[in-house]
């Protein structure tokens with residue numbers, strides 16, 4: 001399939017669902033900024049508390065959780081986003097459970113996004129980039145997909161939520177971040193700098209900002225070549241049929 005580009009997707013409400021503060025801004029910050037710029041509400045849902053994200057021996061979990069939540073709020077502000085929600089599951093231990101899916105459904109039924117952005121659960125590793133994908137990223141993506149379909153859509157699914165007034169909601173499109181197999185690109189030429197403002201907000205997670213900037217710029221250039229623009233972010237796009 002020929003990769004599609006940005007033009008045909010103009011969401012009104014976008015929900016990013018990811019394991020850790022920084023996942024969405026690193027993987028899709030230019031896209032979130034581009035959507036916000038064209039008038040969409042952009043919401044973040046962070047499933048874990050990020051409490052393992054420090055190599056500083058003097059850092060405590062409680063402290064890093066607070067730092068990272070503040071960083072995510074700042075990044076959301078930088079891209080022009082609307083809100084950040086935290087479910088605060090322990091970092092590094094995320095499991096695909098009905099309880100997690102129910103929590104995600106609750107947020108989907110409240111925010112009613114037409115586009116959900118999440119991490120591709122099928123990515124276990126990427127040999128080209130030398131990356132083993134964090135198990136939290138896979139769990140987040142799987143639970144997000146299960147929440148989108150069928151649980152958020154069906155009023156008979158999770159009847160307790162329905163009884164509490166959470167009306168069913170159908171998400172139209174899912175964009176998954178991955179390193180390969182992209183079938184959709186978002187032109188981020190005008191929002192690359194905004195992405196870097198959001199990336200920079202996650203200061204506690206960055207050892208060498210210049211190196212990271214170089215890496216993300218190189219990836220955006222590569223995707224831009226595939227998309228026919230200067231800079232782009234690539235996704236696996238899925239338009240939900242049922």
Ligand SMILES: [Zn+2]
Nearest residue numbers: 019020023134
């Ligand atoms: Zn992560």
